[in-house]
Each structure stands twice: as structure tokens, then as C-alpha cells.
Amino acid sequence: MGIWLWRHIVPGVSAIGLAAIVLLISDLPRRSSSDASKSQPPQVVMLQMSSQSIMDEAAVKVIAGLAEAGFVTDQKSADQSGKGRAIVLTRLNAENDMATANAMATEVVGGRYDLIITLSTPCLQAVANANKRDQVRHVFGLVSDPTVAGVGVGSGPMDHPPYMVGIGTLPPAEKSFELAKQINPALKRVGVVWNPAEVNSEIATKVARTTCQKLGIELLEANAENTASVREAAVSLIAREIDALWIGGDITALSAADVLIQLGNQAHIPVFTCMPGNAAKGALFDVGANYSVVGHQVGKLAARVLAGEEPAKIPWEVAIPPKLFLNKGVIGNLKGEWKFPKQLLDQADVIIDPAAKEPLKTTLTRPGCSRPVCRGCSIDRVCG
Structure with a gap:
């Protein structure tokens, strides 16, 4: 009986013990790694x-x-x-x-x-x-x-x-069109370049459609799947005699904002956005979250x-902390009746006025603040 137990039970117990030892050894690096990660x-x-x-x-x-x-x-x-x-x-x-x-x-x-x-x-x-x-x-x-x-x-x-x-x-697309209409009550046709693959852009564009319908504005759309195709899409919109270009929450269009602003300047029409950072580049205004x-x-x-x-x-x-940037330097180059009402100027967080200081400087102001800053500097570093 003793021999039978040795031959049948002990090997099983030994196997279990060996397995436990193997598991213990294999777990040591993990424990050491875990303990080390804490420090x-x-x-x-x-x-x-x-x-x-x-x-x-x-x-x-x-x-x-x-x-x-x-x-x-x-x-x-x-x-x-x-x-x-x-x-x-x-x-x-x-x-x-x-x-x-x-x-x-x-x-x-x-x-x-x-x-x-x-x-x-x-x-x-x-x-x-x-x-x-x-x-x-x-x-x-x-x-x-x-x-x-x-x-x-x-x-x-x-x-x-x-x-x-x-x-x-959420970018305030509705607010951007309301402000554009306030700046130019005669505004009738606005073009937008957007990428249908971007969910964020689709959201803003849908809001823009509803808002334009309410304000009596015709929204003309052109799609761009990448930044390289933004120029061609914008040129097609300008050829349809739009009064302005709008940039919504579209990353593709925002990445080509310089191109859109350049084309707008050539056509003497403004670019306005609901994403901050573009008025300093030459957009008429930005209204959006800070x-x-x-x-x-x-x-x-x-x-x-x-x-x-x-x-x-x-x-x-x-979280949509609001911020409004106005660029007075754009107004003189535009066809049509574009003018910042005094009430809007008073509400602005930042006013860009290149004519207020010497060349290559831009004056960024908010109520009680008037300090020049080089164009390459961050606006928020000065007035934010």
C-alpha cells in the first residue's frame, strides 16, 4: 500500500508543487516590473x-x-x-x-x-x-x-x-453667420470648403445649412478630401460669385487657411471662421471657443x-469659453458693404488693426488694453 501511494500520489503532488514553483518564478519579473513602475x-x-x-x-x-x-x-x-x-x-x-x-x-x-x-x-x-x-x-x-x-x-x-x-x-457655426450678417446685412452667398470624411466638419456644416436658411443666405459647398485639393475647391466657389468664404470646424480646410485667405484677398471677399487663430492670418473675424x-x-x-x-x-x-477676434485691416480690401458696428467692436476680445502702428506690427486690443505685438507672436501670450 505504501509503495502504491508513493508511485501514484506522490508524483501527482510533486507535479503540482513543480507547477506552483514555475508559476512563482515566472511571476517574479511581473512583480518586480510592477513594483518598479510605481517608482x-x-x-x-x-x-x-x-x-x-x-x-x-x-x-x-x-x-x-x-x-x-x-x-x-x-x-x-x-x-x-x-x-x-x-x-x-x-x-x-x-x-x-x-x-x-x-x-x-x-x-x-x-x-x-x-x-x-x-x-x-x-x-x-x-x-x-x-x-x-x-x-x-x-x-x-x-x-x-x-x-x-x-x-x-x-x-x-x-x-x-x-x-x-x-x-x-462645439464650434459656434451659427454665431459666425449671425455676426457676418451683422457686419454686412446685404450678405447673400457664402462658400464653404469641407471634408465629408471629418465628422466634426459634417456637424458644423449641418448647423451652417440650417442657419443660412434662417438668415436668407445661400450656402454653396465644395468638398476637399485633403489640403492639396482645397485650392481647387475654393476657386470653384469663387467662380460662382460668392460674397464670402467660411471656414467651419474642418481640419482639412483649417490646414489650408492661408490658401483660402489668399484667394479671398485676390477676389476681394472676406474669409470668416468659427475657429480662433485665423484673423491674425488675414481672416475678417474669428468667433469660437478659446x-x-x-x-x-x-x-x-x-x-x-x-x-x-x-x-x-x-x-x-x-466647454465653449467664447472668444471673438476682429481684423480691421481686412475691411478696406473688400467689395460690398462690410463694416464692424461699434457694439461688435466693444464686444471683441481682440482687435487686429495693422494701421494703428508702424509697419510689421499689429495692435491687438481688448477693453483697457492696447499693446503692439509682432505678427509672429502668440495672441494669447499678449492678450489671452
Whole structure:
């Protein structure tokens, strides 16, 4: 009986013990890695869609928001202050190429990142599609309407995937047309170049259609699938004798804003937008959200997640801090009756008036402020 037990039971027990030892040994690296990760700076990656001023400035403010909450990108600063915690921040830019954005999203989701921050609707969609297994926590911003982006965000503040949270910022398309009509009551025909592949652009264009119908404006549309085709689309619209060009929340058109403004100048018609940053380039006016403020809010939200709050327990938000830029230097080159009413000038956050100072300078003003700044400087750095 003793021999039988030895031959039949002991080998089984030995096998179980051996298996346990193997599992224990194989788990050691994971434990060591896990323990080490607690002492390592969190790995954060920020993905933006293109090199536009509003995205660049928002990205800078995201970093500022993180720092204000105690997460700094400089280990030395963290050590000196004794209060901050260093993070390793990787910045990526898809340069307005969706295939690149998708490739980057796949790469970062598969990487060892503690948090992904995305700026723009296309980047939100790219990362959400790659992150369907909830592998990485995700904070989004500079998104027109996340509820129609197809990423699982609903209308309720807590209706979002458990690993994702962020801020929606709908461009005020309706307000931009109301202001254009206020500046030129005779406005009848407006052209828009937009990319149907961009959900954010489709949202703004639909609002523009409804608003134009209400205001008695004919909206003429031309599609552009990439920045290279924006010029041709705009030329086709100008040939149809439009009174102005409008840029909505379309990243493709915004990336070619200089081209649209140049064509508008040649045709003596204005370009107006619902996205800040273009009046300084020569647009007649911008009315939209202050994306620097939004970026700061995104940074503070990302810091909450890094600090240990679960995204599932944080409501997603809507933030549209308003900002109005007027460019008085454009008026003199326009055909038609374009004029800024005094009431509108009083409401403006920033007024660009090249004639007010010496050449190569632009005066940016808001009530109680009148300081010159070189054209290449950031407006927000002076008046924001």
C-alpha cells in the first residue's frame, strides 16, 4: 500500500508543487516590473491631428494644466519643488493624415503608456478604435461633439466608455453667420470648403445649412478630401460669385487657411471662421471657443486620471469659453458693404488693426488694453 501511494500520489503532488514553483518564478519579473513602475514617472503620450496654431497652443496649455496639478515634464523641477511628480511626455502629430493617425494610435495603444491624450475628433476616433479592449486610459479634447463620433460617448455626463473621458467643444457655426450678417446685412452667398470624411466638419456644416436658411443666405459647398485639393475647391466657389468664404470646424480646410485667405484677398471677399487663430492670418473675424482655455482644462482632467481617479467615475464635459477676434485691416480690401458696428467692436476680445502702428506690427486690443505685438507672436501670450 505504501509503495502504491508513493508511485501514484506522490508524483501527482510533486507535479503540482513543480507547477506552483514555475508559476512563482515566472511571476517574479511581473512583480518586480510592477513594483518598479510605481517608482517610475508615468508615461503619457499626446496625439494631435495637425500643426495648427489652435492645436499647438492647446497642447501647450494641456502641459500647463498638468503642471499646475503637480505633473511636470521636468524631473529636475519636480525634485526642486518637492511637490510635483515628473511624467515622461511623448508628443505625436499626424500632420493631417488619417492613415498616420491610425498607425500612431495602434502604436501607442500597444505601448507601455499610462495615459493617452488626444486633441481633435479624428485623433479621438483613431485611438478609440485601437483601444477597444480598454488597454489604456484616454482623455480627449478639442472635439466638436463626441456623442456623434462613434466612440461610445452618449448624451449623459456619465455615458462614456469606462477607460475614456474628455471635453467636447462645439464650434459656434451659427454665431459666425449671425455676426457676418451683422457686419454686412446685404450678405447673400457664402462658400464653404469641407471634408465629408471629418465628422466634426459634417456637424458644423449641418448647423451652417440650417442657419443660412434662417438668415436668407445661400450656402454653396465644395468638398476637399485633403489640403492639396482645397485650392481647387475654393476657386470653384469663387467662380460662382460668392460674397464670402467660411471656414467651419474642418481640419482639412483649417490646414489650408492661408490658401483660402489668399484667394479671398485676390477676389476681394472676406474669409470668416468659427475657429480662433485665423484673423491674425488675414481672416475678417474669428468667433469660437478659446482653445487655450480648453487645453488647460484638458490638462487638469488628465491630471485627475494620473492621480488615480477612474475615468469611469468622471463625467465628460462640454466647454465653449467664447472668444471673438476682429481684423480691421481686412475691411478696406473688400467689395460690398462690410463694416464692424461699434457694439461688435466693444464686444471683441481682440482687435487686429495693422494701421494703428508702424509697419510689421499689429495692435491687438481688448477693453483697457492696447499693446503692439509682432505678427509672429502668440495672441494669447499678449492678450489671452
